[in-house]
Amino acid sequence: MQYVSTRGGSEKLRAAQAIIRGIAGNRGLFVPEMFPSLPENFTDWTVLPYQEVAVRVLQPFLDDYPAEVLGQCVKSAYDDKFAAAEVAPLIKAGDTCFLELYHGRTAAFKDMALSLLPHLLTAALKQEDEQQQIAILTATSGDTGKAALEGFADVPGTQIVVLYPHVGVSQVQERQMTTQEGTNTHVFGIRGNFDDAQRAVKKLFNDESVAQKLGISGIRFSSANSINIGRLVPQVAYYVWAYLQMLKQEILKPGEAMNVVVPTGNFGNILAAWYAREMGLPVNRLICASNRNNVLTDFITTGTYDVRRNFHITTSPSMDILVSSNLERLLYHLSGGDSDQIKGFMQALETEGRYTVSSRIRKGLEGFYAGYADEAETREAIASLYQKHQYLMDPHTAVAHKVYRDFLQETGDTTPAVIAATASAYKFADTVTEALWGTPLGDGFAAVKELHQKTGVPIPVGLKGLEEKPVRHKTTLDQSGIETAVLDALKGS
Numbered sequence: 001m002q003y004v005s006t007r008g009g010s011e012k013l014r015a016a017q018a019i020i021r022g023i024a025g026n027r028g029l030f031v032p033e034m035f036p037s038l039p040e041n042f043t044d045w046t047v048l049p050y051q052e053v054a055v056r057v058l059q060p061f062l063d064d065y066p067a068e069v070l071g072q073c074v075k076s077a078y079d080d081k082f083a084a085a086e087v088a089p090l091i092k093a094g095d096t097c098f099l100e101l102y103h104g105r106t107a108a109f110k111d112m113a114l115s116l117l118p119h120l121l122t123a124a125l126k127q128e129d130e131q132q133q134i135a136i137l138t139a140t141s142g143d144t145g146k147a148a149l150e151g152f153a154d155v156p157g158t159q160i161v162v163l164y165p166h167v168g169v170s171q172v173q174e175r176q177m178t179t180q181e182g183t184n185t186h187v188f189g190i191r192g193n194f195d196d197a198q199r200a201v202k203k204l205f206n207d208e209s210v211a212q213k214l215g216i217s218g219i220r221f222s223s224a225n226s227i228n229i230g231r232l233v234p235q236v237a238y239y240v241w242a243y244l245q246m247l248k249q250e251i252l253k254p255g256e257a258m259n260v261v262v263p264t265g266n267f268g269n270i271l272a273a274w275y276a277r278e279m280g281l282p283v284n285r286l287i288c289a290s291n292r293n294n295v296l297t298d299f300i301t302t303g304t305y306d307v308r309r310n311f312h313i314t315t316s317p318s319m320d321i322l323v324s325s326n327l328e329r330l331l332y333h334l335s336g337g338d339s340d341q342i343k344g345f346m347q348a349l350e351t352e353g354r355y356t357v358s359s360r361i362r363k364g365l366e367g368f369y370a371g372y373a374d375e376a377e378t379r380e381a382i383a384s385l386y387q388k389h390q391y392l393m394d395p396h397t398a399v400a401h402k403v404y405r406d407f408l409q410e411t412g413d414t415t416p417a418v419i420a421a422t423a424s425a426y427k428f429a430d431t432v433t434e435a436l437w438g439t440p441l442g443d444g445f446a447a448v449k450e451l452h453q454k455t456g457v458p459i460p461v462g463l464k465g466l467e468e469k470p471v472r473h474k475t476t477l478d479q480s481g482i483e484t485a486v487l488d489a490l491k492g493s
């Protein structure tokens with residue numbers, strides 16, 4: 001398998017090389033040159049544990065990793081760090097299925113990929129005989145940061161820097177990051193939103209003089225954001241897994257298709273579902289759910305991507321994004337690999353704040369349905385599902401549930417659907433308790449206790465005792481101060 005840049009060039013890389021690099025030199029994203037096919041008998045995999053399914057899905061994407069190395073990486077990733085024996089259980093509530101992706105250490109779906117990425121990266125460094133130290137530079141809208149910190153803390157040969165928006169992330173999310181231990185971890189709040197953080201990261205990646213300054217200290221950057229192909233590919237596995245669980249629970253019969261509903265921000269998770277479909281997984285529609293930052297809803301409906309709009313801080317902060325990076329990968333594939341066209345779109349986005357795609361790409365977008373939920377609708381979804389079925393959703397999952405109900409009403413499409421449940425309700429306990437009982441507590445930690453007392457749902461291990469942990473990272477930066485602070489942190493340790 002070879003990886004090429006969405007923005008062209010003759011470079012073709014092995015998976016290990018693409019994972020080390022994170023992002024292509026011409027600012028493009030690495031994509032697989034072709035999609036492997038699932039074997040015809042993949043439905044026999046219903047008897048396999050998650051780890052085995054993951055190895056089989058990942059192997060053709062990562063075919064430069066020796067089988068025993070890949071097996072060991074997967075085993076180390078999906079061990080008892082996950083609170084559920086199935087790793088990602090498929091739970092039915094009423095007539096809707098939820099794929100619970102949040103049973104890892106940081107209680108959000110980012111753990112599914114970020115438990116594995118450090119192992120893939122360490123193996124890649126060995127395989128490629130890379131001598132430099134890797135500095136993982138990560139922008140986060142709240143969940144990636146903590147999952148990446150947990151994954152990379154004290155991993156030899158790496159340092160990790162996380163930039164998060166100082167206003168916007170939940171109290172629990174912020175405290176998870178600022179209490180992070182590990183001698184190689186650096187965490188900064190920035191005055192700005194996620195798009196600002198992501199832009200700063202991309203700028204640092206592409207700045208020759210920064211690369212030079214780091215190079216002298218024997219350091220090079222890589223990424224733990226979903227722009228890294230090593231983040232994306234592990235996510236494909238759980239859609240195949242979800243299908244297998246639907247068969248096992250006799251919600252589907254062999255050969256029948258499912259719909260997939262994904263609360264979407266940077267477009268990584270839903271793109272992984274689309275990759276699974278390209279591999280031959282029977283998926284009908286991909287339902288892309290947004291919050292009030294509904295730039296993707298408009299794009300999928302009209303073919304025009306337009307970021308010239310207000311940025312809203314919502315109660316589903318991990319989706320508070322206007323520039324969804326991974327969409328570039330989808331456009332590349334749907335255009336038939338036309339990198340000149342992609343360069344044109346991205347150029348227009350930077351200079352004019354908008355672009356309109358070709359009719360060929362629009363045709364490809366027909367596989368998607370898009371919708372959004374506002375704040376009141378999100379709260380209502382949390383409350384009504386809990387009242388009806390005692391099933392607890394976090395605000396991101398609730399956005400997906402609301403959009404799915406709209407989809408049902410609009411299309412009458414009764415194909416069995418799976419909703420990607422992306423976070424534990426406890427990460428957003430203040431929002432969830434307010435939705436359920438109407439009283440904003442104003443304190444995330446008090447809300448965790450109340451939610452537990454009233455629902456009895458277990459508190460994720462990683463969130464217990466969080467408010468007593470010492471805060472280790474206290475710096476908040478202006479955007480103009482990011483470069484210096486990052487360089488100083490990396491070179492200082």
Ligand SMILES: *Cc1c(COP(=O)(O)O)cnc(C)c1O
Nearest residue numbers: 143265266267268269318422423
């Ligand atoms: C990151 C995140 C999302 C958005 O996922 P993308 O892959 O960025 O589209 C949704 N929900 C939660 C809880 C997240 O942490």
